[in-house]
Amino acid sequence: MNDKPKISIRELTKVFYKKQGSTTAIERISVDIAEGEFVCLVGPSGCGKTTLLRIIAGLEKQSAGRFDIQKSGADRPGQSMVFQEKGLLPWLTVEENVAFGLNMRHLPKSYVKEKTQYFLAKVGLEKFAKMYPKELSGGMKQRVSIARAFANDPEILLMDEPFGALDEQNRFILQEELLSIWSETKKTVLFITHSIDEALYLSDRVLLMSAQPGRIAADVRIDLPRPRKLEDIRSNPDMTAAFSKIWQHLQEEVQGSRE
Amino acid sequence: MKILHNPVETEKQEWKKERKRQKAKTALTVFSPLFLLLIWEFLSRSGLIDARFFPPPTAIAATFVDMLVSGELFGHIRISLFRIFVGFLLGAIPGIILGLFMGLYAPIRHFLSPLIMALMPIPTLALLPIILILFGIGETSKVVTIAGSVFFPVVINTAAGVVSIDSMYLDVAKNYGASRKDFFFKIALPGSLPFMLEGVQMGQAIALLTIVAAEMMGARSGIGYLIWTSYNAFLLKDMFVGLILISFFGYLFSLLLRALQRKLLPWR
Numbered sequence: 001m002n003d004k005p006k007i008s009i010r011e012l013t014k015v016f017y018k019k020q021g022s023t024t025a026i027e028r029i030s031v032d033i034a035e036g037e038f039v040c041l042v043g044p045s046g047c048g049k050t051t052l053l054r055i056i057a058g059l060e061k062q063s064a065g066r067f068d069i070q071k072s073g074a075d076r077p078g079q080s081m082v083f084q085e086k087g088l089l090p091w092l093t094v095e096e097n098v099a100f101g102l103n104m105r106h107l108p109k110s111y112v113k114e115k116t117q118y119f120l121a122k123v124g125l126e127k128f129a130k131m132y133p134k135e136l137s138g139g140m141k142q143r144v145s146i147a148r149a150f151a152n153d154p155e156i157l158l159m160d161e162p163f164g165a166l167d168e169q170n171r172f173i174l175q176e177e178l179l180s181i182w183s184e185t186k187k188t189v190l191f192i193t194h195s196i197d198e199a200l201y202l203s204d205r206v207l208l209m210s211a212q213p214g215r216i217a218a219d220v221r222i223d224l225p226r227p228r229k230l231e232d233i234r235s236n237p238d239m240t241a242a243f244s245k246i247w248q249h250l251q252e253e254v255q256g257s258r259e
Numbered sequence: 260m261k262i263l264h265n266p267v268e269t270e271k272q273e274w275k276k277e278r279k280r281q282k283a284k285t286a287l288t289v290f291s292p293l294f295l296l297l298i299w300e301f302l303s304r305s306g307l308i309d310a311r312f313f314p315p316p317t318a319i320a321a322t323f324v325d326m327l328v329s330g331e332l333f334g335h336i337r338i339s340l341f342r343i344f345v346g347f348l349l350g351a352i353p354g355i356i357l358g359l360f361m362g363l364y365a366p367i368r369h370f371l372s373p374l375i376m377a378l379m380p381i382p383t384l385a386l387l388p389i390i391l392i393l394f395g396i397g398e399t400s401k402v403v404t405i406a407g408s409v410f411f412p413v414v415i416n417t418a419a420g421v422v423s424i425d426s427m428y429l430d431v432a433k434n435y436g437a438s439r440k441d442f443f444f445k446i447a448l449p450g451s452l453p454f455m456l457e458g459v460q461m462g463q464a465i466a467l468l469t470i471v472a473a474e475m476m477g478a479r480s481g482i483g484y485l486i487w488t489s490y491n492a493f494l495l496k497d498m499f500v501g502l503i504l505i506s507f508f509g510y511l512f513s514l515l516l517r518a519l520q521r522k523l524l525p526w527r
Contacts, residue, residue, distance in 0.1 A: 059430050081434045086427050091449040091526045101435040104445075132526040152435065 004070055005032035006188040007056070007156060012065035014051050024213035025051040028065070031207065031216055033156075035070070036186040040199035040206050042246060044253045048214025049192045050160060056190065057081045057158050069155050077105070080154040082145045085165040088133040095120065095129040097144050101152030119147040122181055139170040143177070150181055156188040163198070172230065175201060183226065196246050200224075200233050208246060211253045218249060314496045319503070322496040332485075336504065339470055339481040342398065346405025347466050351459055354413030358455070361414070362421020363447055375414060383407040384472050391477055401473050401481075408469045409462035416458025420451030453527060456520050463512050471505060 012029045015022050026048040033039050041049045054060040056067055057079060069078045080101060088097050096103075098120055102112040120126050123143035133141055142162050149157055163171045175198065182189065193199050199206045200222060208218040220242055224233070233239045296316045302308045303315040326332040361368040383390075383404050390407075394400040424446065432446045474483025482501050489497035 057430075057434050059433060077436060079434075081430075083427060083431065086425065087431055089428055089431060089446070089449075091452075091524075100431075104432075104435045104437045104441055134526060148435075 006035040006037070006070050007031075007033040007067065007190070008070075009033075009056075009067040010065055012052070012055065012067055013063050014048070014055060014060065015063045027213035027215055029214070029216055030065075031219075033188060033190065033205075036188055037205060038182065038189045038191065038203045040191045040193055040203040041209060042193060042196065042199050042206055042250070043209030043214065043217075044211045044250055045194065047209045047211040047253070049209055052214065053081070053158050053160050053190065053192055056156075071155060077101070077152055077154045079156045079158055080149040080152040081158040081160065082142075082149045082162045084161050085138060085141065087145050088141055088148075090133050092132075093129065094125060094131050094133070094136070094144050097133070098147045098151055100148055105152075115151045115153075119151040122150070123147045123177065137170075138166055139174060142166065142174060146174075146178060146181070150185060150187075154187075156190065159189065159191040161192050161194070164194075171198070178202070179227065196243055196250075197233070199246070200239055200242060201228060201230060206242075206246065208249050211256070217253075218245075220246065312495060314499065319496050319499045323500045323503070326497065326500060332500070332504075335480060335482050335485045335501075339474065339483070340508075342401045342405060342474075342481065343466050343470050346402040346470070347409050347462065349402060350406035350409030350466075351413045351462055354410045354458070354462070355417050355455060358414040358417025358458075359421060359443070359447055359451065361418040362451060363443065368418060368422075375411065379411045379415070383469060384476075387473065387476055396477050401470070401478060404473045405466050405469050408465045412461040412465065413455070413458040416461070417451055417455045420454025420458075421447050423454065424450035453524060456516070456523065460513065460516050460520075463516055464509065467505060467509050467512070 009029055009031045013027050014025045016025055029052060041052065043049050051060065055062050056069075059081075071078070089100065092100065095116055099112050099116045102115060117126070120129055123146060125140060125143055125147070128136065128140065133144070136144070145162065149159075163174055166174065179202065191199075191202060193202075203222055206220040206222060207216050208220065209215065210217040222239075222242065224236065224239065299313065300315045300317060303310045303313050323332075357371070361371055386407065387400075387404060390400050390403055394403055428446060428450060432442055437445065470481065471483035471486065474481035475487040478484045482504050486498050486501035486505075489495070489501060
């Protein structure tokens with residue numbers, strides 16, 4: 001182990017400039033995330049959490065500041081993203097979607113096949129390997145997305161409300177599956193959600209963001225042993241306290257942005 | 260009042276009724292052309308319409324068989340199909356390639372769009388005199404005329420297809436590090452394929468319209484030539500054979516392209 005942070009973000013700022021004026025989406029965000037940490041970003045909608053993730057994902061360029069991802073191997077990709085719904089390529093089969101990242105890196109066929117099979121089995125979709133996304137349910141699609149990101153074996157995983165469009169039952173199941181794969185690989189994860197329950201259940205740390213311009217308003221540790229059970233979180237007094245703390249913060253932010 | 264409780268039987272009756280309705284609809288589709296032919300036959304035979312201009316369908320069918328047996332028809336069909344096929348490929352392939360580049364690279368799109376938009380409304384047939392001057396009266400001019408009219412719907416639809424690809428898919432490609440070449444073949448090409456094939460379908464229909472007109476004006480063979488000369492010689496039965504052939508091939512081509520669409524787009 002080294003004590004250098006896996007992700008270090010320094011003074012990261014993004015301004016969107018338009019003719020009508022500019023808006024600061026995120027302002028001077030500085031945060032360190034340790035190797036293997038599961039971190040949830042929680043904040044009111046429009047607080048810039050997606051902007052932050054998109055910058056780290058290389059889909060957007062910051063206006064100022066910098067971020068570094070600690071590399072452990074030269075041939076490993078820095079990050080892979082699990083997108084919100086619709087993140088699968090509709091013209092590729094389930095199998096080809098899982099293999100997408102590996103194929104883009106032009107890795108040997110046998111390796112790609114082995115990895116793809118492994119992660120398809122992990123998410124329980126071997127039988128659906130030859131199907132197209134349109135034939136899958138929302139939960140199955142997100143399983144494929146998760147398999148695709150893990151199969152790519154990146155330094156860090158980025159997730160942008162991957163379960164936001166699912167019904168509650170499916171969300172619970174997928175959260176559990178995600179934790180099970182994660183505990184095996186111990187990837188560093190940065191996960192966006194607007195559900196406090198989800199954040200408490202999944203993460204080691206919750207970063208609370210304030211709205212417009214987005215800043216890190218609070219950094220809450222979730223010291224709950226794993227594997228966790230949903231019922232435990234509901235009955236644990238510390239978690240109830242954490243829940244109300246986050247809840248109050250969100251309410252204040254939403255109120256504040258109205259005035 | 261006694262309530263009958265037999266849900267399966269009730270649903271079975273409903274299902275049977277629904278089946279009957281479906282069959283009736285299919286029957287109507289087959290019936291409508293037959294009905295038209297029957298009326299035509301009756302009107303023509305009874306002298307209510309002039310049989311010299313509208314010969315009865317049975318007589319046209321007889322002429323069709325005669326022309327088939329004498330081998331006269333094959334020559335015309337072969338040369339027309341050849342022109343359509345070559346012209347179609349010559350228009351569609353550059354259309355697809357240019358369309359992809361226009362869709363992918365904004366500078367190319369902005370540079371070429373006004374040119375294409377300006378040229379598109381001019382019917383290729385109106386350019387036939389110029390085409391004849393440039394390419395002579397041989398096969399080349401016919402093929403070029405068809406290629407010209409197929410090119411436009413294909414290039415416009417392909418470019419629109421690339422532009423319409425959901426930005427989410429572009430993000431996925433970028434995030435997973437797709438190279439320029441992979442982006443072209445794994446994202447742009449498959450992503451624009453549905454639009455592109457619609458363009459090809461339109462191009463096919465236009466190719467058929469164009470070949471007839473082109474052969475009427477400057478050819479010594481082909482289905483268009485057959486229609487035109489038969490009309491001039493007042494052999495209207497022969498002319499109708501030509502018209503029916505065009506209708507048949509139009510239908511056949513669109514069926515083939517639909518099949519190709521299903522084959523190429525299993526994910527739709």
